[in-house]
Amino acid sequence: MKRLSMIAFVAGAFILTSCKKDNTPDPAVVEQKDFLVNGSATSGNFNFFSFSLGQEVPKTDSASNKWDFAMRFEKIIVNSGVSGPGQAGVQVISTPFDQVKEAPQAGYKYDTTATQLAVKADDWYIYNAQTRSFSPIAGRTFVFRTATNKYAKLEILSADPTDDNGNLVIPPTRPTKIKYKIRVAYQADGSRSLLPQ
């Protein structure tokens, strides 16, 4: 068994390196992580995320190309137009994350004005007024062109109200943060391929 997987690994590595020679894109790097963002709908900072680093970047980078999208409560902005100096654009498509193998060539949206953002509420979640919670719609995938013209995809798996340390809170305690469980895939080579390893 061990030997078999060794062979598979070597063979795989060989195929990958040989693919490289055929100009086949690199595999996209898929990661799952928690993204803790400001839980206030109306005030305070956004939290900024970089696909190339695969993590949050500080607010001090907000005027740069170092971030791709940012969130506050359930609001999403992208690094372009009114929101930032970058080239980032996004589209939300009704295809599950795993099945998005290539980023579309066109159709990306930008933050044109403060009220006309690229991502709209009903693109990706359902708000339940009775439980005051919102649920990410299963099967929706965000496809990004990043601030630096690379491609990435994002799935929001869950959204939970938490305290500052990311521990779940239940009413009547008011949450100060929202903890998003997200899955991202980043293609560093500039191609639109979003195939994983």
Place this chain on the structure above:
Amino acid sequence: MRNLLIAFFILITGGCLAQSSPDTIIKNPLEEVVITATRTERKLGNIAIPVTLISQKQLKQTGALRLNEILQEQTGLFLSAGTGSNAVGGGIFGNGIQMQGLSPDYSLILLDGEPLIGRQGGVMDLSRFAIGNIKKIEIVKGPSSSLYGSEAMAGVVNIITEDPKDNHLKASFRYGSYQTIDALVNGAISNKKTNLFYFLNRNSSKGYELDPKTPEKTLDPYRNYTMQFKLKHQFSNRTKLSLNLRYFSGKQQSFYAINSPVINIGGNGVTKDLNINPVLTHRFSEKVNSALRLYGSVYEYNQSLDSLKNSIAYYDDRFRQQFWRAENQTDIKLNKDHLFSVGAGHTVQFVRTTRYLEIKQQNLSYVFVQSDYKFNQKLNLIAGARYDHNTDFRSRFSPKLALQWKYSDQLGFQFSYGAGFKAPDFRQLYLNFINNAAQGYTIYGASEFSIEALEQQKSQGLILQILPAAYQITQLNPEISQGWNGGFRYHHQSGFLAEGNLFYNRIRELINYLPVAVQNNGTYVFSYVNQKKAFTYGGEWNIQLPLKKGFSVFAGYQFLVTGDTEVRSQIREGKVFGRDVPGGSARLMSLADYGGLLNRSRHQANLRFFYDEPAKGFSANLRFIYRSRWGVTDLDGNGFANMDKEYAKGYVQVNLSATKQIKKQIELQTGVNNLMNYIDPVNLPNIPGRQYFITIHFLFHH
């Protein structure tokens, strides 16, 4: 707990050693008469429409105090809150009734044949109705708009109050858990021509707390008063007058912790409800009977909440509805096999609330006919129709057809088809509401909506974009349904009953709100449109089995499937995804994943044991009520329940009670409700924990 159960059984079996005597909880079925299904008196065994009858005996033996308590023990009925209802306003979580899988909004509740008004978020709170003055409750299942018009989509519950011909005085006093106090006096004074029935009731509770982690009580303290006077006078053999008067006044405290860990907002909600109903009946001849019915009802709900810190007004909501109706129904016996009924009426309604611009008035006229024809001893056909015409929404024609074939005196098969409708409610027509507190969205009822006004606001820059949906907003249609019922009923003189009914309801033109424009603050303007389609189907079975020595057993079961037609077709087309656990990866949904409409249980059952020993003045009963899991929320954005976490757990509730006559005029009743102390604070806030009660009844004949 187990010991308690054993003790109870010993109590029953101990009593059982005594001599048996004729059963009284199961009456001779062939003699029971019902009125609701056809608006004419019919024997229960001779009716082509599914009807459930709850007798006064059953009401009394269970020790129920309010209408919701007794209805939730019946096969196929669930206690449930309606769409958009909440704890604020409506008092007790909207204790409405779900029938054949339709929400409480779609069942008509009648008091002595006249419609009750005063719904909060579509739900008639049934805990408003005391049952100490009720003679029987008739439940008709399936669309019945051909006789009753709006709201009779799932069926009709008719509460028939007492009508005694004797002189008596009853009084009773109850004390129970949560400091529940219920005192009533009920009596009748009669002479040959005139009788007066009166009923007074005071009911109060300190409320209860199911979840100590929340600062709010699950149910806040309340007290209710109900009074009823019914005067009947017989002018002659041919002419009778009855006057029914009912008044209800309820007050419930409301305390909330709003943006605070402790209670900081408080006040009262006050409900008042008045019904007045004079009916004059005259028999013109052996063949022609006519009734003139006048009816008025006023319902008022006011809630005002203040900050407890500085007494500044926090919330103030006022709602007042008036309903006035005049109606005539004439029954003509064309020949011994053909009874023809014709009726017509006019209704005026007024509503005034803080959320509408002005007092709204609605006028509605209607006419109905019904033909009840016996082809022969075995085959009976009932055909009827009603036409409702009004000012604010489209007119409606509702037919009904019912057929019964009697194989024998005991066994009958019946089939019925009916149309039902529900007029758009006041919110859907007249709401004019800007939510300044929350995100600033705006809602217009369909009658308040105007595309010209939106376009003008757009030219002023208040509206960024008018969505295509805005151009679809027109006069609303009533929500409509068609229902098919088919079943059998076997009822033996001994009291043995077996009945089954299959039903299918097709519901269309359901009213939904949708965004019609984007405002310059990024939020939406909403309005209402007829949009959705749904269905419910299933079956209901009941058995009533009289055993020896005063024992009897009742068992009932309902199987139910529901769904949104549009959601089902999207699933079939492979457009809908879901997750198996919250935060799990998305997966294509199949029809097997679809849990149907929220708040519906697939299985519901009840098993009730009664023991009755009139000679010893003793009776007891033990009742089990089961409900399988039901969808309560959507966690993966597909709008329905598919993963386990989106369901509330199924449960069994066990209730028991026993009554003993201790003197000629005194009876003592005691019982436990929710014996197993099953609670679910999130999904079943209206079911308190275990409750004990003891009641003393006095009865004087004079």
